[in-house]
Amino acid sequence: MTKTANLSLRALSKLFDDTIAVRDLSLEIPASSYVVLLGPSGSGKTTLLSMLGGFTAPTAGTICLDDDDITMMQPAQRPTATVFQDYALFPHLSIGDNVGFGLSVRKVAKAEITRRVAEALDMVGLKGFEKRKISEASGGQRQRIALARALVTDPAILLLDEPLGALDLNLRRQMQDELRALQKRERRTFVHVTHDQEEAMAIADTIVIMKDGVIEDVGPPQQVYSHPRSRFSAQFMGESNIIDAYIANGMADTPLGRFPVAGKGTAGVAMRPENLTVTAGEGTVSLGMAELEDVVFQGSFVRLSARIGNVAIRLRVSPADIAGSDKTVEVFLKPGGAAALQS
Numbered sequence: 467m468t469k470t471a472n473l474s475l476r477a478l479s480k481l482f483d484d485t486i487a488v489r490d491l492s493l494e495i496p497a498s499s500y501v502v503l504l505g506p507s508g509s510g511k512t513t514l515l516s517m518l519g520g521f522t523a524p525t526a527g528t529i530c531l532d533d534d535d536i537t538m539m540q541p542a543q544r545p546t547a548t549v550f551q552d553y554a555l556f557p558h559l560s561i562g563d564n565v566g567f568g569l570s571v572r573k574v575a576k577a578e579i580t581r582r583v584a585e586a587l588d589m590v591g592l593k594g595f596e597k598r599k600i601s602e603a604s605g606g607q608r609q610r611i612a613l614a615r616a617l618v619t620d621p622a623i624l625l626l627d628e629p630l631g632a633l634d635l636n637l638r639r640q641m642q643d644e645l646r647a648l649q650k651r652e653r654r655t656f657v658h659v660t661h662d663q664e665e666a667m668a669i670a671d672t673i674v675i676m677k678d679g680v681i682e683d684v685g686p687p688q689q690v691y692s693h694p695r696s697r698f699s700a701q702f703m704g705e706s707n708i709i710d711a712y713i714a715n716g717m718a719d720t721p722l723g724r725f726p727v728a729g730k731g732t733a734g735v736a737m738r739p740e741n742l743t744v745t746a747g748e749g750t751v752s753l754g755m756a757e758l759e760d761v762v763f764q765g766s767f768v769r770l771s772a773r774i775g776n777v778a779i780r781l782r783v784s785p786a787d788i789a790g791s792d793k794t795v796e797v798f799l800k801p802g803g804a805a806a807l808q809s
């Protein structure tokens with residue numbers, strides 16, 4: 467059985483000279499979960515991952531695995547393994563020797579290394595590849611070899627720093643599915659850094675959105691997407707219409723009228739383009755007449771840019787919905803389509 471443990475980050479901070487890379491960050495990561503750290507460049511994702519892996523010492527705060535404080539433990543001593551963005555494979559060693567490297571360094575017996583390398587290669591779909599050369603491996607295979615090399619040490623926590631950054635889009639999607647399936651099968655915790663919000667939504671159990679070294683939003687993909695905590699989170703997770711509002715008792719008064727909102731914020735309202743429509747239906751609320759400014763066909767859907775008075779909005783509708791419509795359309799909010807923002 468795979469070892470697995472709850473990870474607790476408590477008031478973690480990291481200062482580099484006068485830069486605060488991570489600021490008083492606390493987070494509970496339950497055992498066996500897939501966590502994705504998402505955020506723009508410079509938001510502190512890599513620094514946080516590096517503190518989890520033991521490569522960067524926190525300036526303050528603690529990292530605990532269940533009841534063990536591992537904050538100051540050396541990388542090789544802690545039950546973590548890291549897959550680096552560039553994979554850091556040794557080109558002159560065989561695939562098997564690359565995967566077994568960490569075990570040889572730890573002086574594990576040869577027969578056991580052979581067995582565990584075979585197991586790790588099997589986990590990533592490269593059974594029997596031990597003797598092949600790294601130079602013969604494709605981009606996707608290199609990615610899997612790097613994964614196997616991390617998994618061979620039997621880590622409770624696997625840390626992945628932009629693991630799919632070097633792959634083209636199709637392979638990236640395939641590897642996203644494989645990573646998620648591997649994590650579910652192995653039941654280890656994966657902490658995966660990316661700045662790609664689609665990747666985060668495709669694989670995470672929990673998305674942690676970072677900005678300026680702090681957690682801006684956290685939760686399951688559906689929640690972070692449909693009920694973003696802040697304007698930044700709403701915009702970072704894809705297109706969103708954000709409007710000012712006075713919110714009380716689940717109702718928002720806005721320049722587009724009064725309608726129900728979900729969530730407990732008071733700082734504004736976010737509406738995803740797919741939650742606005744040009745056809746009335748059960749439970750829809752009219753937001754008024756809009757002037758269409760741009761119509762872009764994208765195959766299965768159409769993107770509309772429009773203006774209701776002086777409020778610019780974006781909609782995503784089905785091609786049939788706007789067939790034959792003229793420059794002016796009535797815009798409706800779908801039920802549950804507006805989320806209240808906390809900041």
Ligand SMILES: Nc1ncnc2c1ncn2[C@@H]1O[C@H](COP(=O)(O)OP(=O)(O)OP(=O)(O)O)[C@@H](O)[C@H]1O
Nearest residue numbers: 482485487505506507508509510511512513514661
């Ligand atoms: N070794 C270092 N020395 C000085 N400043 C650093 C160091 N490492 C990171 N920083 C700074 O800390 C902040 C956070 O950087 P970090 O690399 O953790 O962000 P990131 O979210 O991983 O960004 P990216 O997506 O570009 O990798 C940035 O302002 C960065 O310049």
